[in-house]
Amino acid sequence: MEQNLISVIMPVYKTEESHLRKAIESVINQSYRKLEIVLVDDGSPDQCGAICDAYAGTDNRIRVIHKKNGGVSSARNCGLETVTGDYIFFVDSDDTLKGNAIEVLFAIVQKTNADIVICSCKHVKEKNDDNAIYDGAYQCLKTVESAEAIKNLSYNIHVFDELEPTAVWGKLYKKSAVQNLRFNEKMNVGEDFVFNYFAICKAKVVTYCNLKLYNYNFVETSLMNNKIYSPKLMRSFEELVKFAESQKNSEYFDEVIVRSVNVAFTIYLKTPEKQSIEKNEIEEYIVKYRSSVLTNTKTNLKIRVALVLSTISFKLVRWVFFKTKKLVDCKMKLDT
Numbered sequence: 589m590e591q592n593l594i595s596v597i598m599p600v601y602k603t604e605e606s607h608l609r610k611a612i613e614s615v616i617n618q619s620y621r622k623l624e625i626v627l628v629d630d631g632s633p634d635q636c637g638a639i640c641d642a643y644a645g646t647d648n649r650i651r652v653i654h655k656k657n658g659g660v661s662s663a664r665n666c667g668l669e670t671v672t673g674d675y676i677f678f679v680d681s682d683d684t685l686k687g688n689a690i691e692v693l694f695a696i697v698q699k700t701n702a703d704i705v706i707c708s709c710k711h712v713k714e715k716n717d718d719n720a721i722y723d724g725a726y727q728c729l730k731t732v733e734s735a736e737a738i739k740n741l742s743y744n745i746h747v748f749d750e751l752e753p754t755a756v757w758g759k760l761y762k763k764s765a766v767q768n769l770r771f772n773e774k775m776n777v778g779e780d781f782v783f784n785y786f787a788i789c790k791a792k793v794v795t796y797c798n799l800k801l802y803n804y805n806f807v808e809t810s811l812m813n814n815k816i817y818s819p820k821l822m823r824s825f826e827e828l829v830k831f832a833e834s835q836k837n838s839e840y841f842d843e844v845i846v847r848s849v850n851v852a853f854t855i856y857l858k859t860p861e862k863q864s865i866e867k868n869e870i871e872e873y874i875v876k877y878r879s880s881v882l883t884n885t886k887t888n889l890k891i892r893v894a895l896v897l898s899t900i901s902f903k904l905v906r907w908v909f910f911k912t913k914k915l916v917d918c919k920m921k922l923d924t
Contacts, residue, residue: 595673599663614684620691631657661771689801703791737794742843748798
């Protein structure tokens with residue numbers, strides 16, 4: 589099999605040392621060898637930068653970029669500015685890959701002529717990451733044109749079990765699909781969706797793969813678990829609204845609105861009660877599109893329930909969400 593150069597971009601910031609080492613080593617040890625590995629140290633105040641440099645000293649495929657802290661989107665953009673590969677793959681610095689993940693994904697590209705290949709992921713806890721070589725059994729593919737892929741992205745349709753349509757990790761992009769695309773650095777919620785939306789619009793063919801080739805490390809640092817409110821949330825909302833409004837003349841406007849309302853709810857639930865001006869602004873946006881999203885038959889059940897509850901009271905939406913989340917968290921603790 590002819591090997592094209594594949595660029596792997598890993599943004600690094602305040603990652604626990606053991607996680608970072610596992611992440612880097614899972615890329616270094618890929619069975620697909622023709623890699624350009626770009627580690628972007630996003631101004632991490634700890635030893636992350638030095639660890640990256642040490643690995644670069646042992647493998648000439650690794651290049652380390654040290655930059656002032658600007659957030660994950662800024663770090664990914666920095667990587668995109670410098671890569672030279674024919675294909676691009678993003679890995680988060682606390683996640684790992686199956687030993688032949690990139691080889692399998694590239695073989696799928698060659699088989700289906702896809703511009704983007706998306707694999708499923710395995711949600712792992714700290715000590716249970718799985719870097720074993722995938723043996724080739726039970727592979728199932730679904731190849732679609734970009735119009736259907738946009739719908740899968742916008743409606744968050746999991747084509748296969750644990751396939752994350754909106755994340756940028758777990759996807760092999762042909763460089764032409766992301767040429768000149770950059771992440772919106774003003775957003776820290778919804779930026780992956782916007783990036784993937786434009787990438788899929790540029791693509792002709794997208795292939796989904798059921799294989800769990802990407803190990804997603806489940807840690808309690810997600811946005812909904814972070815109790816500190818950040819003004820970046822409202823900037824994310826404002827940028828989200830701008831993006832949605834810019835697509836008014838697009839054939840995918842209905843899909844964009846469904847997803848933007850979904851993301852708006854995420855931001856709303858993270859916004860404290862005392863931020864009344866911000867809350868009211870988000871509520872107005874949700875109400876503006878509530879009817880059209882409810883009448884869209886592809887809107888998922890969670891958003892439908894939230895929208896129906898919002899007709900009674902937005903406080904009721906918050907109460908139900910946090911009550912449900914508390915029950916789920918309790919169950920997870922019991923299961924561990």
